Amino acid sequence: MDTKNNLDNFLENRSELSSIRKKLQKEQRQIRINAFLKNKLSVIGLVIVVIMILIAILAPMIATINPADMDVANRLKPPSTKHWFGTDDIGRDVYSRVIYGTRVSLFVGFSVSLISGVLGMIIGIYSSYNKILDNIFMRICDGLKSITSTLLAICLMAVLGASIKNVIISLALVNIPNIARVARSSAFVVREQTYIEAMHAIGAKPSRILWIHIAPNTLSPVIVQMTFVFASSIITEAALSFLGAGVPAGVPSWGSILNIGRSHIYNAWWLIIYPGLFTAISVLGLNLLGDGIRDLLDPLTN
Amino acid sequence: MSEKIIELQNLSTSFRTERGLLKAIDGVSFDVHKGEILGVVGESGCGKSVTSQTILRLYDEKYTAVYEGKVLLEGEDILQIPYKKMQDIRGRRISMVFQDALSSLNPVFTVGYQIREAIRIHQKVSKKQANKMAIEMLSLVGIPAPERRVKQYPHELSGGMRQRVMIAISLACKPRLLIADEPTTALDVTIQAQIMDLIVQLNQQLDMGVILITHDLGVVAETCSRVVVMYLGQIVEEANVEDIFDNPKHPYTLGLIQSIPRLEGDRNKELYTIKGTVPLLSQIPTGCRFAKRCPYAKERCNTQMPDLIPVSETQKVRCFRYLEGGGIRYA
Amino acid sequence: MKKRTAKWLTTILLSATMILGLTACNSKSEPTTGETTAESKAEYNLPSNETEAAAVDKANVKEIMNIAVSQEGANYDVHKTTTLVARQLFSGTVWEKLVTLNGNAEVVPELCSSWEMSEDATTFTFNLREGVLFHDGTELKADDVVASMNRWIEAFSTAKDLVGNGRFEKVDDYTVKIVCDSAALTLVDMMAGAAQPAIVTTKSICENEDENGYLKEYIGTGPYKFVEWVQGQYITFEKFDDYVPYYLEGTTEEIMDGWAGYKHAYTKQLKFWYVPEAATRVAGLQTGQYDVILSLDSENSKIVEGSTGLEVASEQAGTIALVFNKSEESIAQDINIRHAVNAVANSDDLMMSAFGDYYDLGSCYMDESNAFWLTDAGSEYYNIKDEAKAKEYLETAGYNGETFKILAPTLNHYDNIALVLKAELEAIGMTVEVETVDWATFTTLREDKTVFDLYITSFASVPVPSLKAYYGPEYPGWTVDDTMAEKLAAFNQSTTKEQAYEAWVALQQYSWEYLPCINAGHYGTGYGYSEAVSGLSFGNGVYFWDAYIPQ
């Protein structure tokens, strides 16, 4: 019997099987989406995140004053009809800066989770495939992980200097090991499955197996992980900026407003409360949504 | 006849679900006498396990389950006593052996601990004494070198051994009634037989009542004196074991018996199966619950619910067709 | 422009403050030399200390005083470090110098009983006080002074430049002298008040350096001895029982004037806590955890003032300078660009953005506390806020949208100054980029001629104008200009103070024309303390040699 025929047979059988599986999956998915929508907390999370995204997109319309405009004479003024959230220490409008800060936070969170998600997945999947690579990557990941994310981020920021780009690079680097681990372990599980073994047996190309058959199966846990990376990046960015090692002075970000508020905690509560609330609520929303997505994509953990 | 240990009177259990109350068992009545083994048979999902767990009130009564009817344990209705008092009944007067010993034994405690715990909950004995008793129990259920076994964890034992341990735990306080919920399902055939023998032997030795829940009619034939056949939360037939096999009255019972593979007879003949599957609890039909799958069903079966009617001193059946015809002529 | 009810008492109060037993002699006239061009004045408030020395009941004084400071030194070898906290904590308290400054920033004797300068201002002779004891029990002798002073000269390049090859030498056990290569009129001023104070320790301590060349032990002659430094936590001083106090020249009263005079050391133990967070220092003061806190900014000082039982003192602390890159790599090499920036800079906004109310304007490069050197030379260029003129300058310079790079450290909100300046420059059509980095990065980056056109920094109060670093060709910003060098040399070669002052006026005038940097204004700092604390000495810091809390 020639291999080709064998392969065709195999693929045919497999496609039949997979069409059944797909149907089942679709049904399952529908059930889970219903469950997701029934779960009030997930919906609240979704609403918060959607509002955040809207705020970020519509920032120029929602904001009342150009966030970079300063009026030093009116510095540190409490909330008023002109400045809804008061002014900061060089007289910029805190409300507008908080609104624009949503953009920065979302951008940082999104970029970090995307970059670390993609790179982490590539590393994780390759590691699952090649023992030598695995050893190298995993030792490096172990090393990075054992430095702990906060310290590593602080050190990286010291090297790179304050800028949004560098915050994203640092946080992505910090989060890659986590995602790589998740991708690697679920790739391992998929790899052990019979059909992958069978594909090896009939001589399918490794890269094809990796990217067409293994990678998609690691997607769900990676996406779940990414939502949490999203949330934690927003916190870490705020913490870095709070320590003065995050985004540079001119950029309106929640963390940098908090950093200013830190030295005015007695006389300018509005510099802490508003960005603080925005940070906490968005992270809350993302976490709620993350929980929902996890239940949606990864029923095993439920 | 000897004294009744337990008597179920019109027992129903409903579960609170998102779709409202769902009745899992409906008007179940039977009794078990001292020294007797009662078999409860039926396909999965027919309410056997719900019945047994209801007897022990294992469901969460605040949030999940609602019980109706009576469960008389030596004349006392244990559905009415305070929930806390159940702790004294469980394990001491009624105990239970579960299907899968691997998952039913706590993996993080030693075998000895789990037996001792059962003893010390109900009896005031020292730890040392309890340990001695545990070792005795293990040898009672036929485990070799029990002194060594008490120190072992469930995962270190074989499947049969684990099942014996579970029986040892159940019998630790010499209960009046043992409920064995499919005790052999997960085991090899040879081990199955050993475990069943053990249960029969202990039943005689300790003079207790046993409710044997199973879907395996073969096991029933060998061990039970009386049989209750359940379908979709109801008893459809109750009879002595001989009558069930020789003279089944309900079409469902008949179907079950016919689907037992036999050594004699035509091997090439396809094995009988009852068509269809047990419907979900939420889709219980209005008439006879078996009607949809019954080869003999008539108009009336689809609209009206038959009662469980005694047809002889020892036999009861729930079927219009049988009652009408004075007996269905089963081909 | 701001008009505030000026309570412009810094100079006056400086003198008044320190004089124990005297009521503030507010009648003293305005600074004798030069008028400040201050257009707006911070409401500084340095309280005068009116406690009668005799009235202090020593038996009923709290044993420990807790002080919160915002900085921690890498070490406290003040010969070598310029860290503000090192000199504020140790100077006059643990260490003493041959000479020090009185309330009028005049040089007066401390460890010496008198000193003489030769006519040509090259030779200085110091007669030591006898019987002064170090904390290790040994007596102060010429050998100790020679070792200490020469160590200081080696460590302090400005002094080294001034004295040339001259070094201190022993004349007898109680006399030392130094012969400088050329006129070194300001040597004693430096010894008395430089950022690297010329403190005196024992000869053996001077020689007992660690591998990096820092003192291993801090042994001085001051009223308090150093006990312990727990890094990251606190520094403890304890009263030195064998301290030998001295009287101000010409008095026998137990009083002080500025940093000089009779120190009592009423409190047994001084504990300086390292508390980097401003808010935490304030909260600690409010809860009584600390008796005195340093580095209070203008907003927090309002909070402290508003709290019952708490007081605030404040004073000028230094100048903010916008230093231009005058190398070929920068567009600021063009003097017209520099003038354009200067013309549009709004000093009020620049200063306020970083210091709130704790600033005042003034074209003088020197601070009010050094009254002798004040001058309004060049004030016509200061804070003119003329956009049209700025645009003219830009046109002359042929400016064509080149990026103007501002470098600022994140320290003390200097980044705010950069942002405000950016906005102002953009208003006249300049393209501006701001880079804000931490202090360590800043000090390295500014050495690179290509990364900035202007950077923002501060200069703490110095006793002599020549200590202003930005006149040097080596200092980042690279002032390479013949006229400037000539005028600086004229200052350095002066042999009398009057001559030096003339030279300084000319130098400052030329500075405003040449603009090596823009002097944006003077910043202030505050101190918060509990009402219960008496006897604090203010003036270029707060000092605790007479401080006490009655029980």
Place this chain on the structure above:
Amino acid sequence: MKKYIIKRILAVIPILLVVSVVIFSLVHLTPGDPAVAILGSDATQEDILALREAMGLNDPIPVQYVNWIVDVFHGDLGNSVVSNAPVASVLKGHFLPTINLAAFAMIISLFVSLPLGMVAARKRGKLTDQIVSVIALCGISVPSFLLGLGLMMLFSVKFRIFPVSGYAPWSAGAIEHIRSLTLPAIALGFMYAALMMRMTRASMLEVLGSDYIKMAKAKGVKEGALIGIHAFKNALVSILTVIGQSIIGALSGAAVVETVFGIPGLGSLIVSSIGRRDYEVIQGIVLLIAFINVFINLITDIAYSFVDPRIRVQ
């Protein structure tokens, strides 16, 4: 077991090597140098240049690395570039406050999270559960520095119950010590309490649905023992994982909280050391943290085998 531990400890070496290379490169890639930290902000340019030369900061980086790592393997972490104190003694001085803070935070969060998590699992879907879930969500959503600032405003400034900042060592008395650490520990521990709460709830739920719990119930085991002993011991494995991760997180997350509360621990030391470019100290801290991290992972793994006999260390 012994063999396993030795094997695991040996496995630490490559990790620490990776860590050392990473941190050494990071530290030396950082712009700026310690000269200014040593000389102060008003130092003259000449003095700075002279010091830089004297400190040998101009050696090639690989040479510096090899020198350092060889010393480290001899147990010598070097001397602080800035204060010249031995790094080991600097770390020792800052280690206790951080350990105490982290331990206190862990104790608080364990005492809060475990019972609450168990109760929430027991009352799944009911009001109690929802309240606990919301608290847990807030916990993982409120950054510790924000919580710290809030607690400080409320309990130190307004009610004056706790000191605002600073650290009182054990030697200052147990009460003072605990008082000085209470607020920072809460600020730091809240997030980990939340994580543990979620994990406890989730794994308790999983366990409570298992057959052996039903079996124990059928045996007559009382409610308390059922949850507290039978279920808990089983849930403990996954809870232990979170506890281990939380301890590590608390150690490194302390950086921000320590800065807010002025606690002289490793966290504030690393923040200030970065500001001063105190290379050796930064390297020392990171190595120490990495070592603790690996060590805690080892302890957790060994603890697993005590909790769950099915997990064998090998």
